Each structure stands twice: as structure tokens, then as C-alpha cells.
Amino acid sequence: MATKRVSLIQSVMAADERYAARIRSVMKERGILLLNLIGSPGAGKTTLLEETLKRCRFSAAVIEGDVATARDAERIAAFGVPVIQINTKGGCHLEANLVLRAFESLQFDKLDVLFIENVGNLVCPAEFDLGEDMKIAVCSTAEGADKPLKYPHLFHTCSAVVLTKKDLLPYIRFDRELFWKDVESLNAKAAKFEIDNLSGDGIDAWLNTVETWLKQKRETQRA
Amino acid sequence: MHEMSLVEALLDSLLPLCAENKWEKVDRIHLRIGSLRQVIPEALVFCFQTASSGTPLAEAAVEITEIGIRQKCDQCGLEWGGEIPLGRCPGCGSIEVATTAGFELEIDSLEVFENGNEAG
Numbered sequence: 001m002a003t004k005r006v007s008l009i010q011s012v013m014a015a016d017e018r019y020a021a022r023i024r025s026v027m028k029e030r031g032i033l034l035l036n037l038i039g040s041p042g043a044g045k046t047t048l049l050e051e052t053l054k055r056c057r058f059s060a061a062v063i064e065g066d067v068a069t070a071r072d073a074e075r076i077a078a079f080g081v082p083v084i085q086i087n088t089k090g091g092c093h094l095e096a097n098l099v100l101r102a103f104e105s106l107q108f109d110k111l112d113v114l115f116i117e118n119v120g121n122l123v124c125p126a127e128f129d130l131g132e133d134m135k136i137a138v139c140s141t142a143e144g145a146d147k148p149l150k151y152p153h154l155f156h157t158c159s160a161v162v163l164t165k166k167d168l169l170p171y172i173r174f175d176r177e178l179f180w181k182d183v184e185s186l187n188a189k190a191a192k193f194e195i196d197n198l199s200g201d202g203i204d205a206w207l208n209t210v211e212t213w214l215k216q217k218r219e220t221q222r223a
Numbered sequence: 224m225h226e227m228s229l230v231e232a233l234l235d236s237l238l239p240l241c242a243e244n245k246w247e248k249v250d251r252i253h254l255r256i257g258s259l260r261q262v263i264p265e266a267l268v269f270c271f272q273t274a275s276s277g278t279p280l281a282e283a284a285v286e287i288t289e290i291g292i293r294q295k296c297d298q299c300g301l302e303w304g305g306e307i308p309l310g311r312c313p314g315c316g317s318i319e320v321a322t323t324a325g326f327e328l329e330i331d332s333l334e335v336f337e338n339g340n341e342a343g
Contacts, residue, residue: 001337002336002337003250003251003334003335003336003337004335005332005333005334006332006333006334006335007331007332008240008330008332009329009332010236010329010330011328011329012229012236012254012330013232013328014232014236015232015235015236016232091228092225093225095228123225123261124225124261126261127260127261128225128228149307152259153259153261156308156310156322184311185307185309185310186307186309187310188310189310
């Protein structure tokens with residue numbers, strides 16, 4: 001039987017891209033900054049959020065992505081902010097359709113910043129557009145300094161790199177200079193932060209930057 | 224391991240197209256995948272074979288063309304390629320660099336068996 005070639009040239013993720021575009025338009029309409037936090041399991045993503053919520057002057061909500069349990073959502077709920085837990089039941093990343101579904105039970109009134117804590121993983125979450133304004137790479141000193149070059153997609157495409165667990169530096173072998181040199185080589189534009197999770201040292205610089213991003217987003221919206 | 228998600232997205236795009244055009248059997252699917260996409264071709268093919276069973280795509284061969292990284296400096300116009308993307312132009316040092324290739328995840332084309340008069 002003869003075959004014929006049919007040219008398509010379309011994105012594999014066309015449906016997903018449509019969901020992400022919907023999220024982007026909802027966020028734009030309401031002037032909400034959407035940040036997608038990506039990092040390994042145990043990198044300190046939830047702790048970063050806790051420290052952020054403890055101190056922030058903006059109103060925030062959180063979407064938590066995990067394979068199982070509502071433990072992260074329970075930690076976040078303790079701060080009295082709206083939180084929705086998505087369990088992927090084995091899925092290694094969040095997808096835009098799941099986020100859009102979570103929107104149905106989220107209160108958007110007077111919301112400034114929506115954080116998505118992605119499933120702990122440095123590979124797959126970087127691949128899926130959730131309609132975010134920015135991807136934030138969260139990496140801990142305990143993971144080792146080689147992570148940026150080993151996972152170039154995330155570190156090349158993120159808008160900020162947050163190095164957590166700075167307080168562990170005296171006890172572990174972590175080549176801090178190499179870590180930041182590699183981040184810089186992949187992504188010279190990314191904002192860079194070092195945070196001590198226990199004392200909260202360094203969190204103010206992060207908060208100020210988030211506030212600046214929010215202001216910038218609202219200014220562009222008005223323009 | 225996000226290859227299964229990609230395969231599901233691929234089937235969601237292609238199966239309606241098969242139904243619409245009355246393609247009963249697809250011989251080959253050509254994909255273009257950027258090297259920054261972290262896709263393992265063997266895993267993608269394995270997931271595809273599992274998920275496409277019982278559909279017009281079931282016996283289709285999946286051909287993947289890997290697209291290398293290309294970058295361009297917005298300041299001096301220099302273009303380059305490499306294994307790892309750079310955050311700074313190797314020519315003028317500007318950070319205004321764009322990654323123009325390496326993130327593709329595209330269905331390029333299909334080869335379908337022609338069904339007599341229904342081809343088209």
C-alpha cells in the first residue's frame with residue numbers, strides 16, 4: 001500500500017500550551033504574579049515559602065504539587081493563606097490543566113502573588129509551562145555544586161536561583177564559587193539569592209525582588 | 224520520566240486528526256525534539272508503543288530528529304551552537320542572548336497509508 005507524507009509542523013504540547021495561555025490571561029487580568037518554584041525533593045521549597053509567608057507584605061496563595069500527602073499544604077495553611085494541594089499520584093511534574101482545575105477552588109480576591117510549588121524534581125517540571133511569569137530554581141547546598149550544569153534546562157530558563165541551607169556551609173563540601181560561576185555561565189540574567197533557612201538570613205533580598213516583580217507586572221499591565 | 228505525558232499529548236493531537244481524515248493506519252511519525260528537552264528517545268518510543276495500541280497509530284514508527292542548541296546575541300548578532308546553553312555572548316559578553324533552537328517539541332509530519340479515494 002502506498003503512503004503519503006502529510007506535513008503538520010505543530011507543537012506536541014499544543015493542548016497544554018492552550019491551558020498555560022489561559023492561566024496567563026487570568027493572571028494578567030487580575031494583576032497576579034505567578035511564580036513556579038522548581039527544585040529537588042528536600043531542596044527547601046516549602047521552607048522558603050514558609051519564610052516568605054511569615055514576612056511578606058503582599059497577599060499570597062499557594063498551589064502545592066506532590067506525588068502524595070497533604071503535608072506541604074498543612075504547613076502552608078498554618079500561615080492562614082489560601083492553599084490547594086494537588087496530588088499527582090505518581091506524576092513527576094505539574095501540568096497546566098491541573099493548575100487550571102485548582103483555580104476552581106481558589107479565592108482570587110485581593111491576591112497579589114500566587115506561588116506554585118512544583119513536584120520535587122529538577123528535570124520534568126522544567127519542561128511544562130504552567131502559565132507562570134517566572135520559573136524559580138530552588139537548590140540547596142546539600143545537593144552539591146554541580147547541579148546547574150547537570151540540569152541545564154531549568155537553570156538556563158529560570159528567572160531566579162535561590163540557594164538554600166546556607167547555614168550548612170561550614171559542615172559540608174560545597175564549592176560555592178563554582179556553583180554561582182556555573183549558574184552565571186548558563187543564565188547571566190537570573191536573580192541570585194542565598195538563604196539561611198533557620199535564621200531567615202537572606203530572605204529580605206528575595207522578598208524585595210518578588211515585590212519588584214509584582215510592581216513591574218502591574219505597571220506593564222497599566223501601560 | 225515525563226515521556227508518557229508527551230506521548231499522551233501526542234495521541235491527543237494525532238488521533239482526532241486520523242479520525243477527521245479517515246486515516247486508518249499511520250506508517251511513520253516524524254518528530255523534531257530539541258536537545259534541551261531532556262527527552263529520552265527510547266523511553267518515548269516505548270511509551271508510544273504501549274499507549275497507541277488499538278489505534279491507527281499502533282504500528283507507526285516514531286522517527287526523532289534531534290535539534291541542537293542554537294543561540295544568538297541580540298547585541299552583536301553573533302550566532303553559535305554548543306552542548307550547553309550560554310548566558311552570555313562569547314563574542315561581546317552581552318547577556319542579551321536568545322536561545323533560538325534546542326527547545327523544539329514538534330510533530331513535523333506523518334506518513335499515512337492511502338485509503339483509495341479517501342486519501343486527502
